[in-house]
Amino acid sequence: MGKEANGVSRSRFEMFSNSDEAVINKKLPKELLLRIFSFLDVVTLCRCAQVSRSWNVLALDGSNWQRIDLFDFQRDIEGRVVENISKRCGGFLRKLSLRGCLGVGDAALRTFSQNCRNIELLSLNGCTKITDSEGCPHLEQLNISWCDQQITDEGLITICRGCHRLQSLCVSGCANITDAILHALGQNCPHLRIVMNLKRWIWRSACRHLGSGPCAHDRLEVIELDNCPLITDASLEHLKSCHSLDRIELYDCQQITRAGIKRLRTHLPNIKVHAYFAPVTPPPSVGGSRQRFCRCCLLL
Secondary structure, eight states: OOOOOOEEEEHHHTTTTTTTTOOOHHHHHHHHHHHHHHTTHHHHHHHHHOOOHHHHHTTTGGOOSEEEOOOGGGTTOHHHHHHHHHHHHGGGEEEOOOOOOOOOOOHHHHHHHHHHOOEEEEEEETTTOOOOOOOTOOOEEOOOTOOOOOHHHHHHHHHHHOOOOOOOOEEETTTTTOOOHHHHHHOOOOOEEEOOOOTTTTTTTTHHHHTTSSTTTTTOOOOEOTTTTTOOHHHHHHHOOOTTEEEEEETTTTTTTHHHHHHHHHOTTTTTEOOOOOOOOOOSSSSOOOOOOTOOOOOO
């Protein structure tokens, strides 16, 4: 194959001949056209690919497909579409969102992981056919929210072991994961910064696993532990060495007290703690009119 020129081989340029009557193709170098195409969205690129043979080559060049969001086409996207995209984009693809694409399954992702080894951001939010899969070595952000009950500890542990650059993980609605995944994250993902939406299935040892990992001291910035009734004040003690921790979510963690948060703040004075404590029910008024205010309500 000929020498590469801005991601397009010389052999590809050879199909641009003088028989192409379009003025723009005669006046502008093909490298410049390719650069212009790099600013177009998915829909516009597909339209340009239908203009002529030369534009088809440029529009469908992998360098133009580094960021793809298929949410607007979620009802039409099937596994073969993802497979074709992965084969065309190859190592160029950096960001892919398959949010809501219910037709995408494990077979498509296996092909994708083999062809797109440089992927950095992958969103599988709501892809209910996805089960446990392999990771990509350059992956930095992974969203597997609401994949129903298909995602398990075993699959996520495999991903953690293969994705040492992982910085952000969102697991909303993944009801089958336990503390084991947090242990894997703490030990295998030293660049981890954000762990989002760990729900009630996380046990009190979760903070210990995160706090003892290589990411804890200098990188971990955000932890969301909303609605984790097994998290206690003792759990927060394991986070006091996370000096970069900027925010922690503790909504509806019934065993967390103000005293526990205060002790955490003695070690992390700048941390933002988002918590909710149910107000004490006020005593009934005696002999008077109905009370019109309480601590958690607006004016009645």
